Amino acid sequence: DTEVTQTPKHLVMGMTNKKSLKCEQHMGHRAMYWYKQKAKKPPELMFVYSYEKLSINESVPSRFSPECPNSSLLNLHLHALQPEDSALYLCASSQATSGRETQYFGPGTRLLVL
Amino acid sequence: LAKTTQPISMDSYEGQEVNITCSHNNIATNDYITWYQQFPSQGPRFIIQGYKTKVTNEVASLFIPADRKSSTLSLPRVSLSDTAVYYCLVGSGGYQKVTFGTGTKLQVIP
Numbered sequence: 001d002t003e004v005t006q007t008p009k010h011l012v013m014g015m016t017n018k019k020s021l022k023c024e025q026h027m028g029h030r031a032m033y034w035y036k037q038k039a040k041k042p043p044e045l046m047f048v049y050s051y052e053k054l055s056i057n058e059s060v061p062s063r064f065s066p067e068c069p070n071s072s073l074l075n076l077h078l079h080a081l082q083p084e085d086s087a088l089y090l091c092a093s094s095q096a097t098s099g100r101e102t103q104y105f106g107p108g109t110r111l112l113v114l
Numbered sequence: 115l116a117k118t119t120q121p122i123s124m125d126s127y128e129g130q131e132v133n134i135t136c137s138h139n140n141i142a143t144n145d146y147i148t149w150y151q152q153f154p155s156q157g158p159r160f161i162i163q164g165y166k167t168k169v170t171n172e173v174a175s176l177f178i179p180a181d182r183k184s185s186t187l188s189l190p191r192v193s194l195s196d197t198a199v200y201y202c203l204v205g206s207g208g209y210q211k212v213t214f215g216t217g218t219k220l221q222v223i224p
Contacts, residue, residue: 004157042201042214042215042216042217043158043214044214045212045213088155090157090158091157092157102148102163103158103212104160105159106157107155108156
């Protein structure tokens, strides 16, 4: 199974809402990632978890809060988002973090903030 | 992190071989070169990775000259389903902190 799943596929939320994005992989990967992708732009790295510990936070605003409950799951908690946060949010995983491993991406969650 | 430069877009007819070149002048000694493919509203998909010379798999070839300051992704006999954005990434070590370049939008024409 080389699949990364993400839920929900689409999400519409108001600026005062709290919501969560979920990501799951069962490949035994120990590194998991969140990316943000705006239309016609490349994915931008937000967070990296390595062995369930946050290892990289790319200066992401605190209204985005990642969580890694176990080695298979990755959440992104959203609170008080702005309309400019509307984007495709991609989750990825890799075996480890030596720098050579292939990242496997999920299909993404399309987020619209009203 | 080594910055990459790719053509913004390319057009090709079906059945032709397509070569997409990526420049990475500041590549470090232990950096690897990886290419991903992305269809609209989907996550990127790994195509191929290499360090030097030539790498070939069932979908593509990757040519890397001796100075490693550039690389070329070669897609043999493209079909309409190869229409996508192709990203060249250069990175290594630590926590897999990869940076996607601007990507090349390949349009395959019937």
